[in-house]
Every structure is written in C-alpha cells, then in structure tokens.
Amino acid sequence: MSKLPSDTLLGDIETLFGAVSARLRRIADGSREPSAPPDAETIAHLRAAVHDCVTALDQLQSMLLAEIERRSRLEQIASNAQDALAAAPPELAAMFDALLGMPPNSCRSARSPEPSRAS
Numbered sequence: 001m002s003k004l005p006s007d008t009l010l011g012d013i014e015t016l017f018g019a020v021s022a023r024l025r026r027i028a029d030g031s032r033e034p035s036a037p038p039d040a041e042t043i044a045h046l047r048a049a050v051h052d053c054v055t056a057l058d059q060l061q062s063m064l065l066a067e068i069e070r071r072s073r074l075e076q077i078a079s080n081a082q083d084a085l086a087a088a089p090p091e092l093a094a095m096f097d098a099l100l101g102m103p104p105n106s107c108r109s110a111r112s113p114e115p116s117r118a119s
Contacts (some may be wrong), residue, residue, distance in 0.1 A: 013063060020056045023049070 027049050038046070085093060097104055 010067070013060060013067075016056070016060055020053050020060070024053050027053075 027046060085096060088096075094104060
C-alpha cells in the first residue's frame, strides 16, 4: 500500500524543504563564479535546476495543505465525538469511561462544564 502525502511526517517535510533550499543555494553560488555572461547551455541548465526546485516546492506545499486538512478533519471528528458523549445518557458515558479505563465522568467533564446548582 502506498503512502498518501498526508502520511508523511512533518520532520520529513522539514528535511525536504532543507534539501530544496540547499540545492537553490548551490545553484545561486555556482552561477556567481564566471565573470563573463553565461552561455546558453549554462542558462538552460540553471533554468532546469530552478524549475526542478519549484516543482519540489509545489509538491511540498501540496503535502502540507493535505496534512493541514487531515488534521482539521480529525479535530472535527474528535470534537463531534466529545459533543455526542457529553449529550449521551449518564449510563452510556459511564460505560464508555469503564471501557477506556478512565475515572467515572472523566469523558463528560473533559468537554462539558459542571451543571449549575440551584440554591
């Protein structure tokens, strides 16, 4: 099974950004050396290298946007589950706490405030 872009760890994305940045620096440093204007072959080589870097940056941007979207969906799913649990009958919440090995009412109290008591 192939990995989706959103499966890539953020550390991997940082490493890839570093690699693209380093390649752009090498391109820029290499283009400074000649004192004469570059020939057509050199210009074509530089354009191809920069184009490769732009393509890599576009892919990284796509990966980051997919990861942001994935995390947003997961946060929404978790929020919906917490809301549903807070609205659940106390017996169901107690059963859920027991299944998770949590103290009684811990799932409810994590999401909803204590009901106000009448004086």
